Amino acid sequence: MGLKKNDVPVGEADEEAVRRLHAEGLGRNEIARRTGRGTRTVSVIAARLGLEFTTEQTEKATQHRMAQLAEKRAILADALTDDALRLSAQLWEPAKVFNIGGKDNEYTEQAVPEPPAADKRALMAAATAAAAQSLRLVPPETDTQGLAAVDQWLRGMTGGGEAPAE
Numbered sequence: 460m461g462l463k464k465n466d467v468p469v470g471e472a473d474e475e476a477v478r479r480l481h482a483e484g485l486g487r488n489e490i491a492r493r494t495g496r497g498t499r500t501v502s503v504i505a506a507r508l509g510l511e512f513t514t515e516q517t518e519k520a521t522q523h524r525m526a527q528l529a530e531k532r533a534i535l536a537d538a539l540t541d542d543a544l545r546l547s548a549q550l551w552e553p554a555k556v557f558n559i560g561g562k563d564n565e566y567t568e569q570a571v572p573e574p575p576a577a578d579k580r581a582l583m584a585a586a587t588a589a590a591a592q593s594l595r596l597v598p599p600e601t602d603t604q605g606l607a608a609v610d611q612w613l614r615g616m617t618g619g620g621e622a623p624a625e
Contacts, residue, residue: 486520
C-alpha cells in the first residue's frame with residue numbers, strides 16, 4: 460500500500476474517501492487535497508478500486524478549482540480595498556508622534572491633529588499599493604469601448620461623453 464507524506468499507511472478509510480469523492484465527480488488533484496494524500500497515492504488507490512479519471516472529470520475538476528481561486532481572489536481584493544480605505548482615512552485622523560533620543564535616550568510623544576507629511580506619504584503609498592493590488596486581482600468590468608462602467612457613468616453625468624449629433 461502507498462504511504463502518506465507522514466508515513467501513515469493507506470487504510471480502508473482512505474479507500475472509502477477516494478471512492479466517495481470520485482463518485483462526486485472530483486478529479487485526482489482535488490481528491491488528494493481533500494484527503495491529504497499525494498496525487499500518486501490517489502491514483503494507486505483509484506486503480507486498485509477500478510476507478511478511472513476521465514478527461515471530462517479532469518475538465519470539471521479544473522473548472523471547479525478555477526472558480527474556487529476566483530472566489531479567493533475576490534475575497535482578497537475586497538480585503539485590500541478595505542485596507543486602502545482605512546489607510547486613506549488615517550491621513551486626516553489625529554495621530555501620536557514620538558521620538559527616542561537625547562543623551563539619556565528618552566522616549567517622548569505628542570498628540571497631533573493629523574500625521575506629519577512624511578507619515579502621510581507612507582500612508583498614501585500603502586493605500587495606493589493596496590488599491591492597485593485589489594484592481595489587479597479583480598479588474599473592473601469594461602464596456603465595449605474599454606471604459607469602466609463607472610467611468611462611462613461619470614462621463615454621462617458630466618457631459619464628457621461624445622458630442623451630440625447635429
